[in-house]
Amino acid sequence: xxxxxxxxxxxxxxxxxxxxxxxxxxxxxxxxxxxxxxxxxxxxxxxxxxxxxxxxxxxxxxxxxxxxxxxxxxxxxxxxxxxxxxxxxxxxxxxxxxxxxxxxxxxxxxxxxxxxxxxxxxxxxxxxxxxxxxxxxxxxxxxxxxxxxxxxxxxxxxxxxxxxxxxxxxxxxxxxxxxxxxxxxxxxxxxxxxxxxxxxxxxxxxxxxxxxxxxxxxxxxxxxxxxxxxxxxxxxxxxxxxxxxxxxxxxxxxxxxxx
Numbered sequence: 533x534x535x536x537x538x539x540x541x542x543x544x545x546x547x548x549x550x551x552x553x554x555x556x557x558x559x560x561x562x563x564x565x566x567x568x569x570x571x572x573x574x575x576x577x578x579x580x581x582x583x584x585x586x587x588x589x590x591x592x593x594x595x596x597x598x599x600x601x602x603x604x605x606x607x608x609x610x611x612x613x614x615x616x617x618x619x620x621x622x623x624x625x626x627x628x629x630x631x632x633x634x635x636x637x638x639x640x641x642x643x644x645x646x647x648x649x650x651x652x653x654x655x656x657x658x659x660x661x662x663x664x665x666x667x668x669x670x671x672x673x674x675x676x677x678x679x680x681x682x683x684x685x686x687x688x689x690x691x692x693x694x695x696x697x698x699x700x701x702x703x704x705x706x707x708x709x710x711x712x713x714x715x716x717x718x719x720x721x722x723x724x725x726x727x728x729x730x731x732x733x734x735x736x737x738x739x740x741x742x743x744x745x746x747x748x749x750x751x752x753x754x755x756x757x758x759x760x761x762x763x764x765x766x767x768x769x770x771x772x773x774x775x776x777x778x779x780x781x782x783x784x785x786x787x788x789x790x791x
Contacts, residue, residue: 575605705732
């Protein structure tokens, strides 16, 4: 019985640690999905080598969080395996047989899984962690994913400019992506140079990568557009579509605010 309770305690602490670490990573600028994936990878020792992993390693706060997760993860996995073995091998005086031990273990794991998947639990834990971070650390604890509505129709992505793409060779003033609902936050050249908040005179070409913010549909339309007369019609249609979306969002906001 003691071994099973110890195992469930280790699993509970593991869930809390990875969830708290994911929240901290989110507040350093990572998306929620990326933060959770990297936290679980570090804790389990999976060690995925992706571009997202490089973002973690190159950031001092994220690096400290991941290193701590690796250390705690190694200890937690060893303890969990040891407790699991003891739960079914050890013959103590508690008198619990497999008929009782297995349902107890399965029920505990299922209960913890349901708790970890609970949206209410996630919100409460996020608020608690946010308050602690604001009080005891110098981290910027604003939820940028929430501020930018990245969980809905809006997102921030990298848009690669291709040789036959409509954007190739145009200035931002000529392309007018903002009229389609796509804001260009920065431009990265093939050589690695970065231009933040580019002006309308900025000319983009094949090999450049734009960091853009906007609706998913508008970004995909801009990404797939190719040079030619048809592209101009598609641009005009996208501008009209954005006007409709903006009008609808204004009406929804007026309803919500009572104005």
